[in-house]
Amino acid sequence: MLMxxxxxxxxxxxxxxxxxxxxxxxxxxxxxxxxxxxxVWTQGGAADLFGAPVLPDGPPLSLPRAAADLVQLVVCHxxxxxxxxxxxxxxxxxxxxxxxxxVMSDPLVHRxxxxxxxxxxxxxxxxxxxxxxxxxxxxxxxxxxWFEPDHHILAAAAPFFRNRFGSLDWxxxxxxxxxxxxxxxxxxxxxxxxxxxAAGDGFEEGWRDYYESTFxxxxxxxxxxxxxxxxxxxxNMPETAAIPGMVRAALSRVDGxxxxxxxxxxxxxxxxxxxxxxxxxxxxxEELNRIISGSEPLVPGATRAVLGExxxxxxxxxxxxxxxxxxxxxxxxxxxxxxxxLDRALxxxxxxxSATYLTNAVKHFKFVQRGRRRIHESPTAGEVKHYxxxxxxxxxxxxxxxxxxxGATAALALAGKAVPVGRNRGxxxxxxxxxxxxxxxxxxxxxxxxQAREEGFRRYCEDMRRIRELAAA
Amino acid sequence: MDTKVAAKLRxxxxxxxxxxxxxxxxxxxxxxxxxxxxxxxxAGICHAYTPDGRCISLLKILLTNYCLYDCAYCINRRSSNxxxxxxxxxxxxxxxxxxxxxxxxxxxxxxxxIVKNPDHTMEEMIEVAKRLRxxxxxxxxxxxxxxxxxxxxxxxxxxxxxxxxxxxxxLPSQQxxxxxxxxxxxxxxxxxxxxxxxxxxxxxxEKRRFSPAGQSTQMIVGADATTDEGVLRTSDGLYRRYALxxxxxxxxxxxxxPSKVLPLKAPPLQREHRLYQADWLLRFYGxxxxxxxxxxxxxxxxxxxxxxxxxxxxxxxxxxxxVNTADRELLLRVPGLGTRVVDxxxxxxxxxxLRLDDLARLTPGLKRARPFLVTPDHRPTRLIDRQxxxxxxxxxxxxxxxxx
Ligand code: SF4
Numbered sequence: 001m002l003m004x005x006x007x008x009x010x011x012x013x014x015x016x017x018x019x020x021x022x023x024x025x026x027x028x029x030x031x032x033x034x035x036x037x038x039x040v041w042t043q044g045g046a047a048d049l050f051g052a053p054v055l056p057d058g059p060p061l062s063l064p065r066a067a068a069d070l071v072q073l074v075v076c077h078x079x080x081x082x083x084x085x086x087x088x089x090x091x092x093x094x095x096x097x098x099x100x101x102x103v104m105s106d107p108l109v110h111r112x113x114x115x116x117x118x119x120x121x122x123x124x125x126x127x128x129x130x131x132x133x134x135x136x137x138x139x140x141x142x143x144x145x146w147f148e149p150d151h152h153i154l155a156a157a158a159p160f161f162r163n164r165f166g167s168l169d170w171x172x173x174x175x176x177x178x179x180x181x182x183x184x185x186x187x188x189x190x191x192x193x194x195x196x197x198a199a200g201d202g203f204e205e206g207w208r209d210y211y212e213s214t215f216x217x218x219x220x221x222x223x224x225x226x227x228x229x230x231x232x233x234x235x236n237m238p239e240t241a242a243i244p245g246m247v248r249a250a251l252s253r254v255d256g257x258x259x260x261x262x263x264x265x266x267x268x269x270x271x272x273x274x275x276x277x278x279x280x281x282x283x284x285x286e287e288l289n290r291i292i293s294g295s296e297p298l299v300p301g302a303t304r305a306v307l308g309e310x311x312x313x314x315x316x317x318x319x320x321x322x323x324x325x326x327x328x329x330x331x332x333x334x335x336x337x338x339x340x341x342l343d344r345a346l347x348x349x350x351x352x353x354s355a356t357y358l359t360n361a362v363k364h365f366k367f368v369q370r371g372r373r374r375i376h377e378s379p380t381a382g383e384v385k386h387y388x389x390x391x392x393x394x395x396x397x398x399x400x401x402x403x404x405x406x407g408a409t410a411a412l413a414l415a416g417k418a419v420p421v422g423r424n425r426g427x428x429x430x431x432x433x434x435x436x437x438x439x440x441x442x443x444x445x446x447x448x449x450x451q452a453r454e455e456g457f458r459r460y461c462e463d464m465r466r467i468r469e470l471a472a473a
Numbered sequence: 474m475d476t477k478v479a480a481k482l483r484x485x486x487x488x489x490x491x492x493x494x495x496x497x498x499x500x501x502x503x504x505x506x507x508x509x510x511x512x513x514x515x516a517g518i519c520h521a522y523t524p525d526g527r528c529i530s531l532l533k534i535l536l537t538n539y540c541l542y543d544c545a546y547c548i549n550r551r552s553s554n555x556x557x558x559x560x561x562x563x564x565x566x567x568x569x570x571x572x573x574x575x576x577x578x579x580x581x582x583x584x585x586x587i588v589k590n591p592d593h594t595m596e597e598m599i600e601v602a603k604r605l606r607x608x609x610x611x612x613x614x615x616x617x618x619x620x621x622x623x624x625x626x627x628x629x630x631x632x633x634x635x636x637x638x639x640x641x642x643x644l645p646s647q648q649x650x651x652x653x654x655x656x657x658x659x660x661x662x663x664x665x666x667x668x669x670x671x672x673x674x675x676x677x678x679e680k681r682r683f684s685p686a687g688q689s690t691q692m693i694v695g696a697d698a699t700t701d702e703g704v705l706r707t708s709d710g711l712y713r714r715y716a717l718x719x720x721x722x723x724x725x726x727x728x729x730x731p732s733k734v735l736p737l738k739a740p741p742l743q744r745e746h747r748l749y750q751a752d753w754l755l756r757f758y759g760x761x762x763x764x765x766x767x768x769x770x771x772x773x774x775x776x777x778x779x780x781x782x783x784x785x786x787x788x789x790x791x792x793x794x795x796v797n798t799a800d801r802e803l804l805l806r807v808p809g810l811g812t813r814v815v816d817x818x819x820x821x822x823x824x825x826x827l828r829l830d831d832l833a834r835l836t837p838g839l840k841r842a843r844p845f846l847v848t849p850d851h852r853p854t855r856l857i858d859r860q861x862x863x864x865x866x867x868x869x870x871x872x873x874x875x876x877x
Contacts, residue, residue, distance in 0.1 A: 224526025
């Protein structure tokens with residue numbers, strides 16, 4: 001459709017990727033019912049051909065998410081037609097073709113998608129190929145980069161660097177503008193020239209060394225390299241200077257490799273290496289405990305590992321859930337309220353605590369801090385399994401006659417799978433280990449009804465007596 | 474940069490380059506805190522490409538190339554006369570941070586020869602990751618190559634710090650392992666993979682951090698007699714059993730100081746390329762190993778054409794398919810149409826009828842797809858019977874790399 005000049009609307013946007021300007025213009029144009037054919041888009045200080053006044057702002061446009069994303073990308077493109085194309089898209093989306101973006105075969109959608117792709121690629125290359133150089137300043141180190149993007153992407157690229165180099169001071173210089181990150185804010189500034197950039201960096205040589213060494217001359221394939229890293233980027237990347245030399249040397253290096261007489265393996269007997277491998281791992285409880293103490297907690301919270309306690313070769317090993325607040329503070333198992341209750345049951349049953357081995361399935365106190373209180377949190381099944389290997393090795397080294405699981409967590413650790421305590425209370429085999437399953441003393445403490453608590457404790461003592469008999473048998 | 478460190482870097486980067494893994498993708502998105510360094514974007518970023526066409530996304534080095542073991546295909550085996558070096562934990566940490574700050578890399582891929590014993594080596598690798606995370610609040614990508622013979626609890630520790638763990642299977646069969654890597658044990662390797670898999674699944678369910686980018690492995694291709702079909706069967710099993718994110722195929726590369734038990738000449742890189750394509754078909758296109766293998770000959774993939782085209786040429790009776798009505802599964806079988814393109818076709822045809830011109834805008838692979846497709850303005854009934862079909866659409870031999 002032809003429009004006469006008088007009915008044309010001229011929109012003038014700011015330089016570069018004027019996203020806000022374009023959005024405002026699109027809103028007002030749609031509100032005014034101005035079709036795409038009637039709009040002339042210009043940027044910067046060009047002469048005002050048609051003299052149409054800028055339209056008043058319109059209500060927000062509700063565009064599909066994909067369309068909003070596409071607009072944001074395509075405004076960065078350097079093609080002067082981009083605003084016209086985008087407006088045409090918006091017009092169609094708001095005039096009966098809501099699902100237009102799903103039709104990627106549509107010529108307009110296709111063209112915009114290609115433009116969006118070009119921007120994505122440009123952004124990706126900037127994220128990847130930009131190289132910072134370190135500069136010493138009075139205030140410390142600063143990182144400066146020079147980069148020449150194809151499109152107006154500086155503002156769109158900046159958040160990536162902010163998210164990545166939050167603790168550094170840095171500046172990116174481009175022929176169109178600059179952006180700095182200092183003191184927690186992105187600050188944009190005027191165009192830069194290459195000689196404002198730092199001249200060199202003490203690490204570039206090391207980086208080039210790395211680049212050269214990681215190249216495999218037997219796989220020379222410069223086509224693939226150039227497809228991904230076009231030559232236009234090379235001049236601002238310190239490592240690429242090495243490419244010609246690497247390519248030249250590649251063929252002769254490979255020939256050299258092929259020609260060389262294959263080396264006869266020095267006849268060294270592998271047995272020693274294999275033996276050394278099998279030697280690995282702790283051979284005593286002390287060694288194992290050193291490893292546990294030196295390792296990171298596998299649950300959140302803990303301050304230190306609480307190790308097992310008791311003689312090697314003990315007739316009975318008790319395995320609890322995990323150390324609690326008191327245990328964590330004192331560094332010893334079963335010293336808190338639950339431990340004291342266990343002590344009482346042991347005494348009633350005539351078991352000498354010091355003759356037993358006491359340990360926990362999880363070696364660290366898992367808790368969340370609430371003010372000054374540290375609230376116990378049960379370990380998850382996955383966390384329990386993290387600790388299983390230690391527990392297994394520990395029991396291998398202690399070699400108890402009977403292993404007693406106190407509660408479901410201990411049973412899970414020992415059996416490798418969930419075992420309901422209520423139904424299985426009593427004699428229980430944990431793999432190769434003869435065992436016994438009973439409740440954790442803390443469950444008795446949690447019982448609110450005094451009578452039930454009394455009854456629970458009585459039953460607990462019975463369990464302990466059976467345990468003593470089993471261990472003595 | 475310190476010259477001693479630079480000298481070690483040359484040796485220990487050189488020694489690590491036979492590991493094909495380079496991806497830095499798959500970790501959850503993270504941004505550096507105000508005091509931190511590093512981020513992950515979900516997708517990987519390749520920071521440079523070397524003239525072998527492969528990308529550099531991570532600082533890929535060995536902690537040391539001393540090794541107790543004697544795997545025949547490996548340049549670091551103890552009977553090789555290669556120059557040896559050993560980084561300290563702190564040197565690796567400093568190198569990573571310094572390279573990262575300059576935007577050279579996405580993070581670290583750390584592997585190692587086995588010194589002293591597997592546990593000791595593994596502990597040092599974990600220590601590197603720990604210091605990066607803790608001392609530098611490093612939020613970039615960390616991939617640790619686990620030593621399968623190390624104690625199981627070390628694997629549990631490694632997963633707390635790394636984004637991805639890998640254990641290299643190295644060779645597709647137990648028999649080849651016995652021949653070429655006498656000290657390695659396929660059972661141990663698989664057990665470690667199984668353990669890792671379990672932890673990864675649990676952690677995901679419990680919303681804890683444990684190797685969030687999963688695990689991967691590598692197999693060396695062409696150092697033994699295993700066929701492509703055999704290799705793919707092994708991969709398929711690994712994907713199923715351990716939900717590996719990636720299996721990398723590394724065409725056995727002639728190495729300086731070769732061992733006598735190995736073939737001297739490298740297999741064509743094209744073989745590796747075809748395996749990657751076939752692997753892709755298994756994972757994203759619903760192909761079975763049998764189907765992929767049927768496209769080739771005697772268990773070997775066709776080196777001249779990609780495995781999907783090979784399959785289609787042997788199953789001409791399934792074609793042509795109607796672009797406007799065919800099921801997604803069938804469209805995925807059309808040579809030249811990738812998963813993304815198929816999704817676009819399916820979305821677009823809900824609103825419009827697709828003609829050839831439309832397809833040309835949807836895929837760059839139309840030339841290859843044409844003989845297999847029907848549109849209202851195109852019906853290639855005769856083409857499909859043509860004897861020279863293969864010659865007409867097979868691309869000119871070119872060396873491509875498919876590292877996605
Ligand atoms: S154990 Fe690893 S580093 Fe050592 S020889 Fe075998 S493959 Fe090479």
